[in-house]
Amino acid sequence: xxxxxxxxxxxxxxxxxxxxxxxxxxxxxxxxxxxxxxxxxxxxxxxxxxxxxxxxxxxxxxxxxxxxxxxxxxxxxxxxxxxxxxxxxxxxxxxxxxxxxxxxxxxxxxxxxxxxxxxxxxxxxxxxxxxxxxxxxxxxxxxxxxxxxxxxxxxxxxxxxxxxxxxxxxxxxxxxxxxxxxxxxxxxxxxxxxxxxxxxxxxxxxxxxxxxxxxxxxxxxxxxxxxxxxxxxxxxxxxxxxxxxxxxxxxxxxxxxxxxxxxxxxxxxxxxxxxxxxxxxxxxxxxxxxxxxxxxxxxxxxxxxxxxxxxxxxxxxxxxxxxxxxxxxxxxxxxxxxxxxxxxxxxxxxxxxxxxxxxxxxxxxxxxxxxxxxxxxxxxxxxxxxxxxxxxxxxxxxxxxxxxxxxxxxxxxxxxxxxxxxxxxxxxxxxxxxx
Amino acid sequence: xxxxxxxxxxxxxxxxxxxxxxxxxxxxxxxxxxxxxxxxxxxxxxxxxxxxxxxxxxxxxxxxxxxxxxxxxxxxxxxxxxxxxxxxxxxxxxxxxxxxxxxxxxxxxxxxxxxxxxxxxxxxxxxxxxxxxxxxxxxxxxxxxxxxxxxxxxxxxxxxxxxxxxxxxxxxxxxxxxxxxxxxxxxxxxxxxxx
Numbered sequence: 001x002x003x004x005x006x007x008x009x010x011x012x013x014x015x016x017x018x019x020x021x022x023x024x025x026x027x028x029x030x031x032x033x034x035x036x037x038x039x040x041x042x043x044x045x046x047x048x049x050x051x052x053x054x055x056x057x058x059x060x061x062x063x064x065x066x067x068x069x070x071x072x073x074x075x076x077x078x079x080x081x082x083x084x085x086x087x088x089x090x091x092x093x094x095x096x097x098x099x100x101x102x103x104x105x106x107x108x109x110x111x112x113x114x115x116x117x118x119x120x121x122x123x124x125x126x127x128x129x130x131x132x133x134x135x136x137x138x139x140x141x142x143x144x145x146x147x148x149x150x151x152x153x154x155x156x157x158x159x160x161x162x163x164x165x166x167x168x169x170x171x172x173x174x175x176x177x178x179x180x181x182x183x184x185x186x187x188x189x190x191x192x193x194x195x196x197x198x199x200x201x202x203x204x205x206x207x208x209x210x211x212x213x214x215x216x217x218x219x220x221x222x223x224x225x226x227x228x229x230x231x232x233x234x235x236x237x238x239x240x241x242x243x244x245x246x247x248x249x250x251x252x253x254x255x256x257x258x259x260x261x262x263x264x265x266x267x268x269x270x271x272x273x274x275x276x277x278x279x280x281x282x283x284x285x286x287x288x289x290x291x292x293x294x295x296x297x298x299x300x301x302x303x304x305x306x307x308x309x310x311x312x313x314x315x316x317x318x319x320x321x322x323x324x325x326x327x328x329x330x331x332x333x334x335x336x337x338x339x340x341x342x343x344x345x346x347x348x349x350x351x352x353x354x355x356x357x358x359x360x361x362x363x364x365x366x367x368x369x370x371x372x373x374x375x376x377x378x379x380x381x382x383x384x385x386x387x388x389x390x391x392x393x394x395x396x397x398x399x400x401x402x403x404x405x406x407x408x409x410x411x412x413x414x415x416x417x418x419x420x421x422x423x424x425x426x427x428x429x430x431x432x433x434x435x
Numbered sequence: 436x437x438x439x440x441x442x443x444x445x446x447x448x449x450x451x452x453x454x455x456x457x458x459x460x461x462x463x464x465x466x467x468x469x470x471x472x473x474x475x476x477x478x479x480x481x482x483x484x485x486x487x488x489x490x491x492x493x494x495x496x497x498x499x500x501x502x503x504x505x506x507x508x509x510x511x512x513x514x515x516x517x518x519x520x521x522x523x524x525x526x527x528x529x530x531x532x533x534x535x536x537x538x539x540x541x542x543x544x545x546x547x548x549x550x551x552x553x554x555x556x557x558x559x560x561x562x563x564x565x566x567x568x569x570x571x572x573x574x575x576x577x578x579x580x581x582x583x584x585x586x587x588x589x590x591x592x593x594x595x596x597x598x599x600x601x602x603x604x605x606x607x608x609x610x611x612x613x614x615x616x617x618x619x620x621x622x623x624x625x626x627x628x629x630x
Binding site for chain 1: 501562566567580
């Protein structure tokens with residue numbers, strides 16, 4: 001009887017959508033615990049002498065992503081029984097008992113072969129209970145880009161469980177002082193690799209965000225003395241400077257259709273939202289504040305913009321209907337609410353709110369209602385940004401001393417530090433999924 | 436996208452690539468290093484003295500806060516500056532009585548130095564979002580400029596700029612430091628050449 005129940009439970013886990021619409025996206029193992037998965041070092045199917053690096057590097061990258069998600073318990077490699085280089089990687093060519101014996105419910109196995117500067121990688125996800133293969137994929141790419149392959153496969157694993165692909169093949173852009181005194185714009189892969197510095201101008205650079213195709217970063221800078229926006233194309237190195245006729249551009253976000261920018265233009269002391277084209281020319285003014293309207297963020301359908309206004313006497317979150325021009329207030333609790341970002345799922349807005357003397361991250365329905373506090377106010381957590389699937393939030397926190405970047409699930413669970421640097425890392429913005 | 440586009444990263448044209456974040460200690464920039472940022476065209480401090488007003492003696496023009504930051508110099512207003520800072524309450528751009536006193540004294544100096552031009556910088560303490568603070572700093576600078584206008588100082592002598600929370604004069608997380616950072620600062624610029 002026990003056997004039957006266990007088989008049924010693993011059936012629930014592996015077939016997406018079964019868990020019910022409101023819990024879609026949840027991955028659980030037996031007894032509601034994290035899903036135990038083993039990630040075997042890959043088998044060298046060719047003759048490259050560099051095998052160990054790829055064998056373990058591919059497995060390490062997948063293990064890191066699976067662990068970071070908070071959904072999986074990646075079993076310790078030191079407990080693995082079989083020898084990966086002398087065991088088969090396809091169904092029937094290895095013994096599932098070697099894996100059920102250590103408590104694995106899922107298993108990732110595969111192999112690779114190197115030809116020149118290219119590598120071909122085969123990866124499979126196995127269901128240890130049912131002795132079945134769930135996913136089998138083959139990828140080809142440059143050897144130096146091997147991590148991308150690992151990220152893509154983890155995204156497939158997540159898709160298999162939940163019906164929505166994972167977000168581990170993605171990037172963050174953020175501000176870092178790198179231990180010095182200048183705030184520069186950086187880009188890295190979510191796992192902290194492939195670091196790239198967009199600016200190195202020794203002034204103040206802020207508020208980076210992505211174009212919807214993930215190919216360019218919009219940021220503000222004082223590098224030409226007057227603060228304005230720059231659109232930097234990652235792959236060509238080309239940059240467009242936005243030059244308003246008057247005033248300063250404080251920040252901006254590219255619209256979901258990629259055709260325009262919602263930006264804050266400050267002139268004569270007043271900061272308002274404007275709609276700009278991709279060259280920085282004003283299309284129209286969006287708000288009419290005699291005070292402050294800043295930090296616009298688009299809803300995924302491009303019809304609404306969530307932003308911060310001080311019209312009520314202190315910074316609060318408002319929602320603008322772009323076509324009609326009317327705004328409604330979203331936050332009524334707390335005396336200082338800023339930094340809103342609309343989830344790519346369209347349902348919720350995440351923001352930073354002051355609690356006592358500290359800042360914490362909250363989420364609230366886009367329709368209003370009670371906010372949910374997601375982080376502790378024993379330290380500061382700020383600058384939240386959504387993952388492209390709306391299931392994770394990256395943010396900046398000084399809970400360990402200097403500001404570093406963290407990740408958590410949208411519920412606030414499983415808060416983990418992303419790779420740190422020597423300096424303050426702030427204002428992360430999460431890219432769309434990479435190809 | 437083509438299927439074998441994993442080599443895209445190799446097409447990235449690297450601009451200013453720096454290996455960041457690996458070693459915990461980034462190479463410290465030497466104090467006072469004069470390598471200005473490319474694109475920064477500030478003439479402040481280099482033409483001081485040319486065409487300055489007669490009468491009231493003044494110390495050499497101090498650099499503005501961004502220039503000082505770039506040069507690794509103090510971003511605080513020197514004690515010898517004839518134009519003093521005005522301070523604000525938290526999340527406010529209203530002028531207190533003490534602020535109005537300082538502005539009156541600053542206006543007097545500006546009247547005695549009719550060719551002097553000033554940039555009014557707005558600053559905030561480090562709490563809150565950088566974007567909101569950039570807007571708040573702009574409000575503070577404008578508040579000061581508007582009040583100087585009521586005291587008879589022509590608007591075209593005063594430019595405004597906001598640095599939000601980005602340039603701090605002290606770094607402690609306490610009210611004593613925060614209070615010092617919530618300021619408007621008055622930086623004399625080189626005079627316009629005679630047209």
